[in-house]
Amino acid sequence: MTQKLKKIVIVGGGAAGWMSAAFLARQLDKDCEIKLIESSEIGTVGVGEATIPPIKQFNNLLGIKESDFLKSTQGTFKLGIDFENWHKKGDRYFHPFGRFGLEIDYAPFHFFWLRNQADGVNKPVEEYSMAWHMAKNNKFAHPSRDARSVQSTFDYAYHFDANLYANYLKNYSLKLGVKHQEGKVDEVFTHPESGFITNVKLSNGDEVAGDFFIDCTGFNSLLLGKTMGVGYQNWQKWLPCDKAVAVPSQLPNQILPYTRSIAHQAGWQWQIPLQSRLGNGLVYSSQYMETNEATETLLQNIPTKAISEPKHLSFTTGRRNEFWHKNCLAVGLSAGFLEPLESTSLHLIQSAILRFTTYLPSTDCYSLLAEQYNRETASEYEQLRDFLILHYKATAREDSEFWHYCKNMQIPEALADKIALYKHAGHLTPEADNLFKHTNWLAVMAGQGLKPDQLPGMVTHKQNIDYTRTLNGLRKIMIESSQSAPRHNDFIAKYCKS
Ligand SMILES: Cc1cc2nc3c(=O)[nH]c(=O)nc-3n(C[C@H](O)[C@H](O)[C@H](O)COP(=O)(O)OP(=O)(O)OC[C@H]3O[C@@H](n4cnc5c(N)ncnc54)[C@H](O)[C@@H]3O)c2cc1C
Structure with missing residues (x-):
């Protein structure tokens, strides 16, 4: 018999996990238990510092006070992105928030x-x-x-420390009654007939059952990808960057109210100012640039002294064929990845959890709800993908193999x-x-x-x-x-x- 969801299990405690937990805890009544499992042994991706204006709506829906949030996350304001060397070397332009x-x-x-x-x-x-x-x-x-007033024609977003944001939302969620369990999920069990996930087993032997499971396990995609076998569309032919190296550096004198995006030989560099430090990274294509060269390029182009060792990340740009399958929804990196050129990943988390709440199913997970959700989400990913491709395709640069490829690729x-x-x-x-x-x-x-x-x-x-x-x-x-x-x-x- 169809019933209201009584227990939602979220696996993963990065930004996706805690944004989902916070929003569901705020929206759903106490009849529905929300439990989040995270593994400190695995850790989070830990980057993701620039956002776009709708994040304000998300925080507002949670009832978060802006100044308190900025204080807690080392946040700064973002009026847009300054793009350097994208059209030609030496050129720059600004992508502002708000209207022209x-x-x-x-x-x-x-x-x-x-x-x-x-x-x-x-x-x-x-x-x-x-x-x-x-x-x-x-x-x-x-x-x-x-x-x-012309002062009403602009908009803004934030830069903040993604780990602090996840932590802020963790405290928020726990106060609203979200249950938290530390531990690594080793096994995921499905019902032999329906294929629905029934429970997950942690490495300490604990088992956690639920009516609905949200996969926030990052690039792992343990539930939707690995267990349910939902495939992945690879978009690398259009967005060829597949690696990043990131390093924070000391705070410069001026905290710029915008992100800088500086194109290099085989990718681009970000500079994201927080209250306490500058976030830096180079996103690049491993086909055209070696790891050592990328690290050197980044370290030579940061304006202040690095304050930790560079961190290396790999990714495949694309999306899952379905985001919601039976009683499992993927949110965050487990659902797909678009490189951070226009700071859209945290937004995709926000939009996923808001959309899911709109289509909130009963225990039978009526398949048309999932189909509708999947259609809308696929279209959102594709529109964002095309906007990102535009940055690469519309270059006049042909001074490296990478830019030659981008300028001439089929889109x-x-x-x-x-x-x-x-x-x-x-x-x-x-x-x-x-x-x-x-x-x-x-x-x-x-x-x-x-x-x-x-x-x-x-x-x-x-x-x-x-x-x-x-x-x-x-x-x-x-x-x-x-x-x-x-x-x-x-x-x-x-x-x-x-
Ligand atoms: C180079 C780079 C730059 C980025 N920059 C931006 C940006 O500027 N703006 C933006 O909006 N986004 C950005 N992003 C994306 C952003 O970092 C992510 O969208 C965001 O952090 C959410 O990640 P997540 O929670 O999905 O995954 P993760 O942070 O990887 O979290 C995964 C969680 O799952 C847990 N987990 C995994 N497996 C298990 C298991 N078996 N058992 C229990 N727990 C498990 C982990 O412990 C962790 O808690 C960037 C991403 C990259 C790679």
């Missing part, structure tokens, strides 16, 4: 920017982004709630169509449910030098608008407005004291 400009006469802002460019005003599109003006001056203030048809449409006359077509909107696609397309062959029809016909005056005025207000904001360092110091 303002809507003028119901038309997309970038139509006017393109028209202005055609008229000979050579200002990059980021000059019309409030987030960029704050970022380049190392400023931060919360966005205004007044929709008429998914949907992405090829998006690029073609923009190149034709500046049109952008993210799907309505796409996490990344016009601003995001435009930032990368324009930043990496894609130019439409002609202007959008709408602005070739439009009359009575002095484009240059309108855009100059907007830019001026943004510059003035950013100047009045406090310095990021000062803002954090004051905010985290309160």
Whole structure:
């Protein structure tokens, strides 16, 4: 007989495990026990420090106070990502959070920017982004709630220590009654007829039974991948990086309110400022770069002294064929992996657990719920994948085998169509449910030098608008407005004291 879920077992205590536990504990009544098993012997992946704006919604849903969370996780504010050397060596552009400009006469802002460019005003599109003006001056203030103000046009996310975040959510979850068991799961048992997971056995002999199991075992994917045999789609032909080396370094004088992403010969380097240190890493393709060379490249390009030994990680970009199978859901790295270029992994955890809660099953796990969940999640992964591929494909670099490959690779048809449409006359077509909107696609397309062959029809016909005056005025207000904001360092110091 179908019944409400009485016991959900989460295996894994990284960010995925504790984000899932915290959210379920907050949402579900006490009739449903939530138990999390983690193994300190195995440990967590321990990286994952940059996020995107929807993380604020997640924390809000948990009722977390922002200043308390930032204090506990060494967090800082993030207004976007500065990309260096991606289009050409020496070039840079900014991918801001929030909007470019303002809507003028119901038309997309970038139509006017393109028209202005055609008229000979050579200002990059980021000059019309409030987030960029704050970022380049190392400023931060919360966005205004007044929709008429340019201060309302930007958005923000955070940088934080992923281990501290998991720990913060662990304390939060335990307070809400989540049961915690330390131990390594050695065996997973399934029902001989239904194929449902019945229980897991730990190395100390303890057995834990449940109605539903959430696999948060990281790249291991012990439950969904290894036990249930759900296969993996490998996307390396489009996203060829498969390794990373990470090292924290001393805190620089300035805590930048943005992530830096610097392209190198066979990959790219991240710099993520926290309150206590700088997070650094190099994501690279082992086909084009040896481990020693990657480590040296990273160590030579960090701006402050390393404070621990470099840590090496391997991954395969892609996703599971299904994310939810029978009574098992994979969340986090066990579900799939997209490299951290646009800081989307923690978001995929958030979105998975919110979606699962929406489709929360009874004990029979009605198969259409899982099918719907799987369809939506697959589409989300694919949209994000295509956005990441754009960064590599739209390069003009051919100075190494790696970049030569990226520039000339075949790409998914949907992405090829998006690029073609923009190149034709500046049109952008993210799907309505796409996490990344016009601003995001435009930032990368324009930043990496894609130019439409002609202007959008709408602005070739439009009359009575002095484009240059309108855009100059907007830019001026943004510059003035950013100047009045406090310095990021000062803002954090004051905010985290309160
Ligand atoms: C190089 C790199 C950089 C990244 N940067 C970012 C970023 O900037 N932003 C972002 O959003 N994301 C980033 N990520 C992704 C992010 O780190 C992960 O999404 C996040 O940490 C969640 O990991 P997880 O919890 O799925 O897995 P893990 O952290 O690996 O946790 C797995 C858990 O499962 C447990 N476990 C495994 N096997 C067993 C077992 N048999 N028994 C019991 N317990 C078990 C482990 O002990 C651990 O607790 C990055 C990832 C990599 C590789």
